[in-house]
Amino acid sequence: MVKEVREGAKPTYYGGKSATTIKRTRVRSRAMSTALRKIFDETGDVFIMGHRFPDMDAIGSAVGVSCLARFNQKKAYIVIDEKEIIPDVERCLTEIHKEPELEMQLITPERAMELKKAKDLLVMVDYHKPSLSISQSLYEQFDKIVIIDHHRRGEEFPSKPLLTYIESSASSASELVTELIQYQSSRTNRISRLEATLLLAGMTVDTNNFNVRTTARTFDVASYLKTCSADASLVQYLLSSDLATYLEISHLIAHNEQVTEDIVVAAGTDEKEYNSVIAAKTADTLLSMVNINGAFVITKRTDGLVGISARSTGTINVQLIMESLGGGGHFTNAATQLENVTVEEAKQQLLAAIQENMNQLYKKE
Numbered sequence: 559m560v561k562e563v564r565e566g567a568k569p570t571y572y573g574g575k576s577a578t579t580i581k582r583t584r585v586r587s588r589a590m591s592t593a594l595r596k597i598f599d600e601t602g603d604v605f606i607m608g609h610r611f612p613d614m615d616a617i618g619s620a621v622g623v624s625c626l627a628r629f630n631q632k633k634a635y636i637v638i639d640e641k642e643i644i645p646d647v648e649r650c651l652t653e654i655h656k657e658p659e660l661e662m663q664l665i666t667p668e669r670a671m672e673l674k675k676a677k678d679l680l681v682m683v684d685y686h687k688p689s690l691s692i693s694q695s696l697y698e699q700f701d702k703i704v705i706i707d708h709h710r711r712g713e714e715f716p717s718k719p720l721l722t723y724i725e726s727s728a729s730s731a732s733e734l735v736t737e738l739i740q741y742q743s744s745r746t747n748r749i750s751r752l753e754a755t756l757l758l759a760g761m762t763v764d765t766n767n768f769n770v771r772t773t774a775r776t777f778d779v780a781s782y783l784k785t786c787s788a789d790a791s792l793v794q795y796l797l798s799s800d801l802a803t804y805l806e807i808s809h810l811i812a813h814n815e816q817v818t819e820d821i822v823v824a825a826g827t828d829e830k831e832y833n834s835v836i837a838a839k840t841a842d843t844l845l846s847m848v849n850i851n852g853a854f855v856i857t858k859r860t861d862g863l864v865g866i867s868a869r870s871t872g873t874i875n876v877q878l879i880m881e882s883l884g885g886g887g888h889f890t891n892a893a894t895q896l897e898n899v900t901v902e903e904a905k906q907q908l909l910a911a912i913q914e915n916m917n918q919l920y921k922k923e
């Protein structure tokens with residue numbers, strides 16, 4: 559049985575004070591590809607699941623893993639809960655429904671429970687905390703688990719995964735999965751235009767249009783997807799905001815406050831709930847403005863918690879601040895959720911955390 563122990567059996571935290579640099583080697587991703595093939599050989603059907611309210615990266619990487627399963631003559635299912643869908647993903651599901659072969663692989667958590675057999679494998683993509691699963695009870699059915707993720711490893715973790723491929727230097731789970739596809743594709747094993755497009759869409763979202771967290775590897779992988787005829791204009795369509803979303807974003811932006819010369823905080827109200835995509839897109843939009851290096855967006859979420867989405871251009875360590883408020887993420891992209899607070903209270907906690915960490919905010923190691 560193959561086991562990846564590189565990122566430690568116990569949670570180890572590193573890179574917390576610096577932007578990520580390339581740590582992963584081609585040798586490692588090739589080894590991951592080989593390890594995954596072996597696991598496919600030894601297991602039954604492949605069930606692929608992302609986090610709740612999956613974003614384009616979760617969908618793209620899930621579709622990518624289903625290609626890998628196909629290359630290895632495995633039957634694959636992508637678990638989707640149609641009740642928890644964000645607008646970007648809704649557009650992407652419409653595209654998937656146009657392609658029967660891909661559509662057939664979509665499955666509800668309930669149906670997955672019925673189909674799951676003892677030898678079957680679960681691949682977790684774009685997340686690794688079991689409690690974030692689209693269906694935690696489905697997760698609990700599996701004892702064969704593979705994790706492919708680009709978020710820094712947290713304490714909550716599956717107990718005995720067969721393979722852990724967590725690479726926080728990668729832009730996205732879609733980037734990691736595409737690399738694996740590159741190693742396994744051949745004249746007979748090809749990815750379709752839509753599959754390539756969805757992987758490219760995942761990378762585009764997680765890099766905010768290739769502006770943040772990109773490395774040379776990111777562009778290599780994107781270029782490979784283009785050779786597989788990924789459709790860049792379809793990507794733009796999938797990611798386009800509709801008017802209602804646009805208005806919600808501009809409303810949030812209108813309620814912003816400049817905390818320092820290059821940090822802004824925007825906040826909604828306790829009465830209006832926003833989905834996490836709106837908050838993230840607002841932060842991205844604020845960041846695109848001149849001389850803003852850090853953006854925080856505080857909103858009441860649809861689950862009743864107060865969420866903070868944080869983004870930076872790479873000069874400010876937003877991860878540090880989100881961690882001090884119980885959240886996590888990356889140097890340039892992090893978030894937290896607060897319980898039993900009002901939006902205003904969350905804002906005061908955030909402002910205090912920014913002040914407290916001011917000395918370390920701009921430090922790169």
Ligand SMILES: [Mn+2]
Nearest residue numbers: 615684731764
């Ligand atoms: Mn992601």
